[in-house]
Amino acid sequence: MIEMAGALLLALASYWVARAVFRFSGRHVLALPVFGALVLVLGGLSVFGLDAATFVAHTQVLKQAMDLAVVCMAVPLHQACRRMGALLIPLWLGLLVASALSVGGVLFAGWCLSAPWDVTAAVTPKAATMPVALSLVSGDAAHQALTVAAVFLTGLCGALLTPLVLRHTRVSDERIHAFVLGVSGHAIGLVRAQALHPAYLDLAVAGMCGNALVTALLCGFFLP
Structure with a gap:
């Protein structure tokens, strides 16, 4: 449970920081939050020595939320x-x-x-x-x-x-x-x-x- 909370916190914090960088850059195309968040997540996994497969498994709830967003399209x-x-x-x-x-x-x-x-x-x-x-x-x-x-x-x-x-x-x-x-x-x-x-x-x-x-x-x- 603690590992899942940590993985979700890393994902959400990475996206929040990436959004802030995107706004600070004047919405530059190369600072798109999705890519920025990905870089931050990979960096966080490397720093904390976490396994990428475990991270994906613990953040399935976010994937389910994205699937719901697709329906709302x-x-x-x-x-x-x-x-x-x-x-x-x-x-x-x-x-x-x-x-x-x-x-x-x-x-x-x-x-x-x-x-x-x-x-x-x-x-x-x-x-x-x-x-x-x-x-x-x-x-x-x-x-x-x-x-x-x-x-x-x-x-x-x-x-x-x-x-x-x-x-x-x-x-x-x-x-x-x-x-x-x-x-x-x-x-x-x-x-x-x-x-x-x-x-x-x-x-x-x-x-x-x-x-x-x-x-x-x-x-x-x-x-x-």
Whole structure:
């Protein structure tokens, strides 16, 4: 019981500090709380000599809370759909294609590289939000760490490259920019959308939630 309380305290304290650093940095994309908290947790485990697998086992209640948050995604998703207007169908078709390419691309790359199946499965949900991706990975702490790294790198690249790609393709509608940032950069994309298109942050949330839900459905079909 004491070990569980200590693990939960470490997780919550790490996230609180990471949130403070994120605000102090002016909401910089590289200071995203999820990544900062991960670094702090790993540092705490190293300092106190704790086992990562034990830490994961003692913080399952937090994972259950994240699963509940995933269900609640349906609320902003429904609200944002009403603001899309004529863009609703094109945006959702694009989301379906993007999700399919993301999942199928990883599976194809893993097959071409003869990568171990558990490694491929850990990377496949990289386009989903962190709670969804972790809920789709069945494995030890090492595989979950690989999933966290894949999700973070995907979000970082999506948040940094999406505005450049849309600008060079002469897409000027801010609604599209916000939605695509949510699709390609998930949580990190929201940070970017909040800075660039604050009036359409709900559309970025819709893109993130929609991609997470479609990715979960595809991974549930292709992954055992």
